[in-house]
Amino acid sequence: MKKYIILISLLALTVTQNACQQEFLNPSAASEQQVINSPDGLVTLVNGLQFRYTTTRAGAIYNAVAAGGLTTRELRVLNAGNTDELFLEQGLNSVQGSNAVVRNLWTSCQLTRASADIVLTNADRVITDAGLKSGVVAYASIFKALSLGTLAQFFQQAPVATGTNAPFVPREQLLREAIQQLETAATLVSSTPPSASFLTRIPAGIDIPNTIQALIARYALFAGDYDKAIAAAGRVNLTVRSSFSFDENARNPVFETAFGNVNVFAPTNTSFGLTGALQPDPSDRRLTFYFRTNPTATQNLGTGFYTSNSTAIPVYLPGEILLIRAEAFARKNDLTNAVTELNRVLTKTPAQDAWGVGAGLPAYAGANTANAILQEIYRNRQIELAFQGFRLEDSRRFGRSGPDTTPQANAERTRNFMPYPFTERDNNTNTPSTDPN
Template sequence: MKKIQTYIVLAALALGQFACNQTFLNPSTISQSQAVSSPDGLITLSNGLQYRYTTGGALSVLYARTAGAGLTTREDFVLNVGNADEANLALGGGNVSNINSVVRNLWTQSHLVRSNAELILANTGVVSDAGTKSGIVGYASIFRALSLGTLGLFFEQSPVTTGNNVPFVPRAQVFKEAITTLESAATQVAAAPVSSDFSGKIVTGIDIPNTIQALIARYALFSGDYDKALAAAAKMDLTKKSVFNFDDNTRNPLFEYTFGNLNVFQPTNVNLGLTGSLTPDPADKRLSFLTKPSTNTAVAPVIATAFYTANNAAVPVYLPGEMLLIQAEAYARKGDLTNAIAQLNRVLTKTAAQDAFGLGAALPAYSGAQTADAVLAEIYKNRQIELAFQGFRLEDSRRFGRPGPGSANAERNRNFFPYPLTERNNNTTTPQDPAN
């Protein structure tokens, strides 16, 4: 991702207004008007979107969403309680305050990426080449959607625009806003394929057409639009990868900050914290892909491997198995158990050789009860394994109605996060914090 380093000086001006209207400008960089006045300036700013979303260790959205989801659902556990904010996430409830750094970074960094993407999208009129414009629109739309989608995973409400005292909207509308952005981008990219000029100047790794459809499918599922989720997932080429690339200078944030050491947090155990009927089959080949025995089992029984094995390890934007499980869940919720089981079986029986990332369970086909509840339970179980460390477990736990805070055998310690104090102090429309 060295190309990001070349461009981040411009992107640092990133015109970083988040929802509470705080602005960060670097006086040593060019002005906003200069940055958005040419195709190259917009491509430069586009590279800055990925830099802000993915890098910076614990500051990154990638780190915060993994920590936020994993620690609140027992997927991960804290190794050193001196990491107070992560430790409080693992405790849950009122221990998660509105000054928690993980919560704050989720909110602030996501809104900064969103607002910067909007700036780019608002200025594409300066781009005359249709293919270059498609690349810029597609890329910026992906990061606007990822940012909005991340906010919807962890907060009951969020602004979707930038300004003074901007209103909050319910999370379902946040997901729909992401989908609208992606659908507009899909039309643009279909009309004019991304140009080689854009591809040669942007950080490599993201497959724009496939990623647009993958994110439509993801957020349509989360917002309950199952037909849209199915239609988008069906357009995917699951043999192609779409990844965030890193190198030794712009580092994989999960490896750099936590999974590469025994100091912050690691997976709870080889079963990923899953118990009872959710306990993975010991023959599931995904377990050895996702974890390996720790070098110090007295501190942690296993450490995460998967996509977090080195500073330069690429992280998927989405996984093929996610798309299959989206289809399985959407069919099941529509009452079509035949197709739901067919898609579920594609995940259960998939071998490493059949997966673009080498992630395969290699298990027998589903043989459980032919009821919606049973099939959905198996889909949920497989989402927890297939999508480990991807930041979805809190959302999944709520959506599937798993035991929550205050319930017997609770599987999550919060439902949503409080709104950061930085927002509350600057936006009078900030809602009351959720009870848990």
């Protein structure tokens, strides 16, 4: 992806989160007009979306993992010199709009979303080859949805469009916009699959049809549309991998910054920071997937999908899809189907999972009540999807103890949402006047 860095950086200058910054053009690079009026330019731009969203300490993946894990006691800071991460671990008013993790999470998602919108606005006008157009639109739709969905996981409101003083909308609208974009892409892909000529020009890893359905299921669950979540999850082929790929030029951001050292953060403990009834069964085979058994003084405790600079990160896991169905059925009070889907996660062995994530445990034997089943689903989400940035969203959705808990030491999360970055507040008069806690 290295050859796309210059172009995506150039275009990013004109599509910041509120479009209030000046435009600085590189005279030796292609202009924005040249890019958006060429099929090859749009393919190049769509390639840059993955680099923008996934890589470096400034990308969405690292900052979602950090913000989601440090505010929910899933992760702990190893070196207090990493002050922005430390403030997230402390939570509450320690987290301000100046926090670099918060700012980078916001900016990466907004830049990725804005660049995807450029592609989506111009694809139909510029690209005449149907298979190429299908691939470009679907790929851009995936990254627009990921950006909007990630913003909705961490912020109570956010702009959904680019412009001077762009209006903020509730997170529910961000999720609906993401779902709508994905459904449009699904219709296009089903009638005209992306061409081989497109698929050979993008980084390997993302399976477009399955990823679209998986993301619809994810964001429909977050939005409370349980029927849609169940239906979309049921359309995902659980034997097919879909992932963000990395190499030495575009490195796995969590390994590069944190799990590859003992200087930034690590898992809180080998119980995923879970306590009481939520603690994992000692015989759960997912423990050896996500943790080193006997780390040395120079080895991070965490492993999982962060074991080298080139380790792929799943866009979704089969277990997530099963747990989406389990939770959606449980919230509809269809406890029989909820337990059926939950058991598919509990009894799955590593050999039966596309990514080698398997608990290998007995079937659920707890109380046949919605509350008990939902608690077991929550517990398994924290284990199956460890260190992937979902825990803050999950904690709110399942009504776990938050920042208003007294005493605060008993809270399972130290914030409900992130504050709005000062970079947005200083340039967008529509930024809400107060931050959520």
